[in-house]
Amino acid sequence: MQSISEQCAREVLEVVPLVMRVIRSQFRKYGAPELSVPQFRTLHFLSQHRGASLSEVAEYIGLMLPSMSALIDGLVTRNFAVRRTSPNDRRRMTLTLTERGQATLRSARKATQTYLAEELNRLTQADRATIIKAMQALRPIFTEKAT
Amino acid sequence: MQSISEQCAREVLEVVPLVMRVIRSQFRKYGAPELSVPQFRTLHFLSQHRGASLSEVAEYIGLMLPSMSALIDGLVTRNFAVRRTSPNDRRRMTLTLTERGQATLRSARKATQTYLAEELNRLTQADRATIIKAMQALRPIFTEKAT
DNA sequence: TATTGTTATACTCTATAACTATA
């Protein structure tokens, strides 16, 4: 039935931005106030793609190379990431997180997750189970498009 | 059981940003490429709060007054919104959407919703029902915090 | 020549400080 898809889409379109707004504000508050959102996303990407090149990160984040170069400068200067020239191809940059970068990512994530867990605790057990199932259904659809 | 809340929080924290990313890119692509995200959120707020003042919008969007004043300038110049001095209190600005502003909001919303519905159509009917229930459970928790 | 990244420069968005108009 098409109309169920429509209703489902409408709900997702209304509720997901609300949830995202809270996630974002928590991230800022307890996570890493000294990092911009794109910088934070970059840390996240690098944590899952050790040694990625500047171009690869830029494509994922959606920035042009000069902008990403500047963004990485900021991370390197403040010791969140390390930038080395690749031994294989000396044009490429090899980007990795420092221990500080990893720790920042972990703690921001943990703080937000704890906050969410407290909020979700106000629901019934059945509702939480439903939410878990819903997220598991949504994940594969939206994972493809997010690289 | 606390651990179910934890698991639920983890799922939400991983999946919601993925969905949001797709929503945002669709909004940009088919909705209103000529509007920034804060401008778009402003249209949305004004559609639900006709005649809001500059201060009210600024607080909701999270901008300082001069920044919001400039943002509104952009909307007014391009005929998305109208700014009048309030008759009651001539210090206040009364902000409303133009027909163009309303139409832009509707069409962006519709385009995104249609896209989402197509994607959700790939799931089973049961999954879609689960998602609807999950969104309905999440909505009240996160609505409070989003004004 | 083609690819990877940086430097130079300009524009947009945001903030703080100072100001104007109204209450």
Added chain:
DNA sequence: TATAGTTATAGAGTATAACAATA
């Protein structure tokens, strides 16, 4: 005096164009 908003100005973050180094 206090409040609502604007103007002046400066700092981030982003883009395009031109360049340097490597393949």
